[in-house]
Amino acid sequence: MDILTVKPFESPDTVREIADVYRKSFGGSPWNEGYLCPACGRTYPLSAKEDLCPACAERSNSILLVEHWPIGRVISDFYHEMTKSDSVCVIARSEGHVIGFAWGYAVFSGPDLDMHLDAPGLHESLCGRYFYLDECAVDPDFQGKGIGKTLLREILDRRTEDRVILRTKDRSPMFHLTEKEGGRTIRHISDERVIMRLLSRP
Ligand SMILES: [Zn+2]
Numbered sequence: 001m002d003i004l005t006v007k008p009f010e011s012p013d014t015v016r017e018i019a020d021v022y023r024k025s026f027g028g029s030p031w032n033e034g035y036l037c038p039a040c041g042r043t044y045p046l047s048a049k050e051d052l053c054p055a056c057a058e059r060s061n062s063i064l065l066v067e068h069w070p071i072g073r074v075i076s077d078f079y080h081e082m083t084k085s086d087s088v089c090v091i092a093r094s095e096g097h098v099i100g101f102a103w104g105y106a107v108f109s110g111p112d113l114d115m116h117l118d119a120p121g122l123h124e125s126l127c128g129r130y131f132y133l134d135e136c137a138v139d140p141d142f143q144g145k146g147i148g149k150t151l152l153r154e155i156l157d158r159r160t161e162d163r164v165i166l167r168t169k170d171r172s173p174m175f176h177l178t179e180k181e182g183g184r185t186i187r188h189i190s191d192e193r194v195i196m197r198l199l200s201r202p
Pocket of ligand 1: 037038039040041042053054055056063
């Protein structure tokens with residue numbers, strides 16, 4: 001396995017592969033954001049076989065599920081994030097294919113950051129600039145092999161800001177990994193998400 005820094009605006013094939021891994025990874029456990037019900041907002045894993053929302057069907061509503069993370073949206077989000085200050089993206093590659101990625105960028109503590117992270121009042125417990133680890137994911141076929149830990153350490157090695165924050169699901173693999181690297185939860189936010197902070201370089 002190789003770890004490489006991505007030049008985001010020179011590698012369209014890699015960006016497409018990142019988006020594929022994103023969709024597969026967040027479409028599985030613990031996120032299960034494969035499909036979305038546009039009516040009730042429930043999410044279902046990519047492995048779900050239903051075309052219609054089962055929860056809405058119980059109330060006799062037939063609602064078509066839509067893809068939660070369509071490839072085009074992930075690609076748009078990726079390019080948008082990569083235009084931000086001090087952005088960096090690393091990938092794990094095996095046999096020529098992307099099997100995991102991490103990206104992040106610098107953020108400044110303030111009300112805009114609270115909005116961006118959906119974390120009301122967050123800026124009251126922060127001060128100044130941070131590296132925001134926006135995404136870190138591993139292809140489900142390659143999970144459980146320490147690739148997430150490698151990606152986390154590699155992107156932290158390449159960051160420009162000393163202090164790091166990230167958002168993840170409480171008790172997710174990323175949550176436990178961050179704790180092992182010395183990170184701590186600084187805020188519980190909606191939808192079982194937490195904001196975590198890593199203070200110094202490992
Ligand atoms: Zn529904």
